[in-house]
C-alpha cells in the first residue's frame with residue numbers, strides 16, 4: 001500500500017492495537033481452558049496523576065483481553081527497601097506472570113537497582129538488563145524472552161502495513177533507553193534485516209541522515225525535530241516522541257517529534273496520539289501472555 005494524492009497512509013495504532021488485543025484474547029482464553037490465568041502486576045509509587053492514569057489504562061487493557069491485574073501502590077515517601085520488597089513479592093507471586101514498575105519513581109529512589117530486581121522472566125516492559133542482553137546475543141534464533149514494548153510496537157505497525165524493511169535504511173532519532181538504544185537490536189535481526197543509523201544530539205548533520213531514510217523513527221522528545229523538507233518523499237515516518245508544550249490557549253498539550261507538513265511528503269505516517277502509544281500498551285499485554293504461555297509449557 002502506498003499513499004495516494006501525496007498524502008501519507010496513516011499507520012493507525014489504535015486499529016492495530018485492537019487487532020493485537022483480539023489475538024491475545026483468543027490466546028488468553030486458551031490458557032484459561034488449561035487453568036492458567038495470565039496476570040499483570042503494576043507497582044505505582046507516589047500520587048502523580050499522569051502515572052496513575054497510565055496505570056489505570058493498563059488495568060483496563062487487561063480486563064479487555066481477560067488478563068487478571070494485581071495493583072500495588074506505595075506512598076510517595078516510600079523507602080527504597082519498601083519498593084524493593086514489593087518487587088520481591090510480585091517475583092514470588094504465582095498469580096503474577098508479568099509486571100511493571102511504573103516510571104518515573106520518586107526522586108531519591110535508585111531506579112536501576114529496583115528494575116534489576118525484577119525477575120527477568122516476569123519483565124513485562126522487556127527492559128531488564130538480562131533481557132536486553134538476551135536480545136544482543138540472539139541474532140539468529142527466535143527470541144523467547146520479553147521484548148521492549150515500544151520498539152516491538154513500531155516494528156509490528158510497520159509490518160502490518162507492509163512497509164518494506166528488508167534492506168531498508170532506517171534512521172532512528174534519539175538514544176533514550178525505551179526506544180533509541182534498543183530498537184536497532186530488533187530491526188537488525190535476520191528476519192527483519194534493516195540497516196539502522198542511530199542519530200542523537202551529537203549527530204553532525206541530522207537532515208542529511210533523514211533525507212536518505214526509507215523509514216524514520218522519531219523518538220527524541222523534541223517537538224518538530226523531523227521537518228517535512230528533510231523527509232524523503234514516500235518514506236515511512238513514525239512519531240514516537242512525547243513532549244508537553246504550552247498551547248496557544250495556555251493549556252498543556254502533548255506533541256510529537258514530527259512537524260506539520262510531513263503528512264504531505266511521507267508515504268506512511270504514524271499519528272501522535274493514536275499511533276505508537278496504543279501499540280506500546282498492547283505489546284505490554286503480549287509480554288504478559290507470552291510469559292504465561294512459556295511458564296505453562
Ligand SMILES: Nc1nc(=O)c2c([nH]1)NC[C@@H]1CN(c3ccc(C(=O)N[C@@H](CCC(=O)O)C(=O)O)cc3)C=[N+]21
Pocket residue numbers: 054057100101102103104125149272273274275276277278279280281
Ligand atoms: N514501567 C513503565 N513502562 C512504560 O511503558 C511506561 C512507564 N513506565 N512510564 C510512562 C511511560 C509512558 N507510556 C505510555 C504508553 C502509551 C501511551 C498512549 O497510549 N498514549 C495515547 C494517548 C494518551 C492516552 O490516550 O492515554 C496515544 O499515543 O494515542 C502513552 C504513554 C508508557 N510508559
